Amino acid sequence: MLDNFFNPKSIAVIGASRTPGKVGYDILKNIIQYGYEGAVFPINPSATEVLGKKSFSSLLDVPDKIDLAVVVVPSKNVIEVIGQCGAKKIDSAIIITAGFKESGIEGAKLENELIKKSQECGVRFIGPNCLGMIDTHSKVNASFAAGMPAKGGIGFFSQSGALCLAVLDRALPDEIGFSKFISMGNKSDITDTDVMLALSEDENTKVILGYIEGVTDGRKFMEVAAQVSKKKPIIILKSGITSAGAKAASSHTGALAGREAAFDSAFKQSGVIRAHTINELFNYALAFANQPLPKGPYVAIVTNSGGPGILAADACDKSNLQLTPLHKEYVDELRTFLPPVASFYNPIDILGDSGADRYERALNTVLKDERINGVMVLLTPTAVVDVDATAMAVVNVSKSIDRPILTSFMGKQRVESGTKTLMKYGVPNYSYPEEMVSSMNAMYNYYLWINRPEKTYNNINGLKEKAAEIFDEVKKESRDRLYELEVHDILQAYGFSQPKSLFARTPEEAVAAAKGIGYPVVMKIMSPQIVHKSDMGGVKINLISKKEVENAFFDITTRVRNIMPAAHISGVMIQEMVPKGKEVIMGITKDPHFGHMIMFGLGGIYVEVLKDISFRIVPLSQEDAHEMLRETKTFPLLRGVRGEAEADIEAIEKSLLILSQMAVDFPQIIEADINPLLVRQRGEGVVAIDARFTIGGD
Amino acid sequence: MISLYVGSTSGYTGKTLITMGLGHKLKKDGLRVGYMKPVGILPLKVDDILTDHDAWRIYRALELKDPVPDICPVVLTQELAVISYLKDVKGLLGKIVNSFNRLSKDKDIMLIGGYGSVYTGSYLGVQGLQVIKRLNSKAVIVVKYEGEYIVDYVLQAKKDLKDKFLGVILNKVTEDHRQSADEYAVPFLKRKGVDIIGVIPQDPVVGSITVEELTEMLGGKVLCCHDKLGNLVEHFLIGAMQADRAIEYFKKTRRNAVIVGGDRVDIQLSAIESGSVCLILTGELYPSEIILSRAEQKEVPMMVVREDTFSIAKKLEKLSVRLRLRDKSKVERGMNLVADNVDFSMIYKKLGIKTGS
Incomplete structure (x- = not known):
């Protein structure tokens, strides 16, 4: 793969310059001075010779076959050059030129045209806006970096050209050996996954090193990384982590999942070794490349x-x-x-x-x-x-x-x-x-x-149908949030136990419901406008008599009428008091790049403070579910401390897998959480006490 | 015995405060004042007796001794609301009349506090217009002044109330609207034979809310300064701009509460330092210890709410129309406003009340 980039028999430098200090000069000089043995063709309309090599005024004037084009012309001319590459049957290009999407709206338009043109002409390219590429084994230094690293087993790709330079400079005095050095630039054609695949096939590369700021297709990244990492170690430094996106989320899961969680899970699930600093990146690379x-x-x-x-x-x-x-x-x-x-x-x-x-x-x-x-x-x-x-x-x-x-x-x-x-x-x-x-x-x-053995994926099928009707109905009504009764039915369809519950509109009905369920009971306000009931004082627990149920009805409804006069109160839900257990939270959230993720955490109402949570990208394997639980610091609490009985850990893991299946079944789920999920003793299962679902898109 | 109904053409116009103010003045002038609120919409239980928040507050303010159940004979609980939509509830008007008869026995004047507008309550069979007729009251109409167009509502009410119509009080007139009221609305209404009983300006203190009430309404969690929840908030600001710009607003706005993302440390600090009386941190993002300790030091209560800044601002917008008279300093201020801006001699003359003075 990408052979013409790494092992070209001839290279043309379009925009080669005679003026030292210009990029078009440095690149040509680097290609020549580090011992490249193939043919080199400088392209410069106003020169006959550059750095001792015969120069051509256009690519089309070169009589010989060219494997690789290195493009250094001004951005406005790049598309034309790519057209010439097509005409000359050159399928590989490195576009050094800057002035594309990194520079503003005009640049972005230009980049879109460039992509279109290259696809028309069948030209694959690295860049634009990059530093170039080095292959130490074929002695190609098609970059404007100062210096050539020693031969070795580290294949490095980087979204940042500056970081390339820093790494190279750091490597030179210690003679740290590299196989390839690839500055990815804007990644508008050749992406991380292309390069990872190429490096995995490259005999000279023992370890793959990368610096990325983001990925364009998260799923593809995971798929390729998982495949490559079985063959060679991939060590990646990822920057640009913030949790700012969490602010507008309406559920616990949404608020807790930042972009960080998505990348962290993606790396874990695809065997990528994550470096957190440049130093770590180097440290790991040295170990993997040599020992x-x-x-x-x-x-x-x-x-x-x-x-x-x-x-x-x-x-x-x-x-x-x-x-x-x-x-x-x-x-x-x-x-x-x-x-x-x-x-x-x-x-x-x-x-x-x-x-x-x-x-x-x-x-x-x-x-x-x-x-x-x-x-x-x-x-x-x-x-x-x-x-x-x-x-x-x-x-x-x-x-x-x-x-x-x-x-x-x-x-x-x-x-x-x-x-x-x-x-x-x-x-x-x-x-x-x-x-x-x-x-x-x-x-x-x-x-x-x-x-590790191949991951095992449970086959949880056939639960989808009943829930599909509900999701369709919600979409038809242009709602994004599901009503509680709908959530109840969906969870039931997927086999979650839930407390017995009955709906009541009046105190009289509430008392009858409580009697039917059996005291003690819980009462919760039911209103489409109220998502977090307990925040509004809309939940009363452990009601043990008719009188208490009546009072609770008055208190809850009056309170809500007072503080949210605009809210419609449909009534109250009377629920059985579920026996004690440990409270955990699990949920689904959707990352723009990696898609659905499953969250698990301990702590019930304190989950947002403790933030003791773990994530995995869907679909979850049994192993993922197993690890998710054990990744949380509070996991020993589930095992039981100070003589407590062990909680039903197996049931939690199974619930995570079911949730994962639900996410696969319904791509429209944007956020969901079951909070709390009550975990009873080993063998006694789990009970979903409260849950919410938000859908959107298609 | 004279009966005076305080009604309106829409909800949340300030009837409760005006009723309270009227009662005060009448009492001071030596009259035996009674009070009832035929229909309450803010249920409250006092010693297990069902009544209404506003009614209870006026009952206490006027130091009345009548039996509590009569003060508010019909309370609109969730139960009554649901039942009344499912089947016709009968006998509520009769209940009101009975209470009125008991209360009015030994009084010179009965104040009747309307609920909603004079048109609401039909579905319970207790519409304001009906009540006024049955109790043979005169009605003063309180209007929240939002522009000249309100004259239409006043004329309609006058028409509907016929001989029961006493006059109008324009309430909550802001500085911006004062001129329009003086130059257009008042002369117009007078020309149409409507007596202007009072023009009451909008007041920041009366329109304020305590931090505690805010917490309740927003479902917030208070993080510090639990003893400062009585702080009155008059204005809300959204802290989404640059910190240096924000400080200007914080400084020039009286008694402001700042709505700000939990992660905007710069804005939070600026607000605490420039004298905001409360911080509302959105997005369920908790502040750092440094912020908390600074807030504690400067005695600025902070709360965390789950929703984002936009949703909270939207909620607060609605909130301003339904503030309740809870705080003592607010009530006193309100009493003074009524006393200073209502033409009592006109009321007395129209109702035929003679006082010693």
Whole structure:
């Protein structure tokens, strides 16, 4: 895929310039100076020769076949050039030129025309408004970046050209190796997913790195990422996260789901490793590009000092990694050559007077324990330690095993040459222990991802019909919110238990209803204008007698009449008092890019304060439902604390899957939540106490 | 015994306050004053006796001693409302007459407080016009002055009330409308033989609302300064502009409450610092601790509401027409307004009341 971009036999630079400092000059110079072996054709109407290459006044004048066009002409001429590409049967172009949608309305119009033109002519293009592209293996540097990164296994794509430059500059001194460098620009034709697919097929790329600000098609992104991430790790830094969009939402679920939640879920569900800072992006990339994955959570730390060892141990504690003591046999072996005051358990402290050979022996001994899946080496530059020799020792050990070794040689000046050695031989070094641990953890999580069984999707069909009638009716009446009785029927159609309830218009009817249901009962106001009943004082619970029901009827209706005279009161709902249980919330929300998401959270009425919630994009697999519950901090409450009985966790998971099915069945749902969903003891199921639905669109 | 009905041609014109003011003055002039509200729409239970909020308030203000059930014989509860639409309810007018007869026995004058307009209540068989006729009352019509066009309603009421029509009080006349009232409406009505009993200006204090009432109506949660819920709010501002512009508005608007998104920290701080009396944070977005502690320090109550700024502003727009007389300082102010702007000598003359003075 995209072969003509990465491995072109000939390149034309349209808008090549003779003036140093101009982009059209720099690009041509980069193509020539970094050893590109194919043919290069500068296109410039007013020159016969540019940078020693014969120049043509138009693409159409070039007699030879051209694989890749690099376009640097002013924006108003770009469409014409694309037309010429079509005529010349060039199917790949990089459009460097800016002045499109990033520059305003006129630019946006131009970009739309460009897209149309390129589709007519069969030209695929990267950009516009980008920095260009580099392939270190085919030695194509079709960019105006300063410098050429070393050959290596990292394939990097970025929506921001500036970030490309920063990453490149950061990579140069450490000779961090890249396979490809792609500045995506406005992504108006070739998108992230195209590039991810291409990089997944590229032999030279071991790890895919990306910086994105947004995606155009969320579903496609997930689909492609899930497919690619099974093959190669994808590490993405995503910026532009806000929760401002939550303000206008009318349901809990809507208010709690920001854009952040959508991206986070999308990454989790498609196996994308998320970096939160540029530093993390680099750290992870180095580990993935150079070391094998740990095949389990058990890691060992070898250190020459106590403090950093503890910091690393603390970081492990917060991760999925586990520090496990070595087998007795190897502990005994350590005792034979380490000073008696050393620490033989994990972290293994070989003391500040260690030299390179003590490091090497310790590492070899540790690695004899087959249960250890990865090793992390810490070094503080004590007066006696020979940093370079130690680095070489670690490299030697690393070469001999197929388990990951990461290092943190701390400090700057005294460790500098040692860390260079480590990096040179593919042992990533980190300035601080926490970074090292988080990189190892990312690798372990990725190992889990590629080895997890295929997701299982439950087949929950046949519930749709009854609900469809209701949704149709709501649409026919041009409403966006469903009446309570409709919500009740929909939940019933999907098999949710709900409290017994009867509608009453007068106190007399209310008393009769209460008698029919059996005391104690709950009374709730019913009015199409009132969404959040308890805010308006429209709910009374635990009514135990005729008198209490009558009083409650008076109180509730009077209160609502007083504070909302315009509201129509249809009557009250008398409901059975459901026995105690734990309150959870679950809901459906719709993200503009990723579509429906399912939310889960604990806390009942406090959910908006606690914000202890998790999200997944629909459709949910069984595994997703399982993880969603366990992701919340308050999950142990469901397990039961201080001798409480365990809640019916299985029933919650099943409810999430049903909700997911509902979202699949009815794309028109914009927001829905069941709050609270009462969870009873294990085996006793869940009861939907209250719920609301909003629909819209088609 | 004289009976005076205070009615209107639309709801929410300020009848309650004017009735209260009239009662006060009549009492002060040595008359034995009675009061009843034939139909109440704000149900209230006092010692398990069903009555009406406004009626109860006037009963207390005038220090009356009559039996409470007679003060408001018909209370429009949800139950009565539903039943009256489902089947014809009979005997309500008779009930009103009976209460009136009991109350009026030892009185010089009975004040009758209308509900809604003189046209409402037909479905219960207790329309204002009917009540006036049965109780043989004279009627003063209170009109909320919103422009010259209200003269039409006054003329219609005069026609419908015939000899029962006493005159008109133009209420809530804003500064903007004062000129139109003086130059057009009043001379016109006089020419048509309508007596102008009073012209009462719009008053910011009477038109204000306490933070506590606001919380109740908006379903808000109070976050701080629980002891400042009695703060009176006269104006509402929407904090959606730049902070520096906002400060100007906050400073020049008396007793303002600011409606602002829960995440607009800049506006919130500006409002607290420039003397707003209440902050309404929308979107169920809770403020940071810094804001809360500053508000507590400056004694500015804050509440969080679920809806967004637009919906809350829409609600408050409706709210201003149905403010209730709850606060003591508001009531006193209202009494003074009535005393200063109603031509009592005209009322007395027309009703044939002679006082000592």
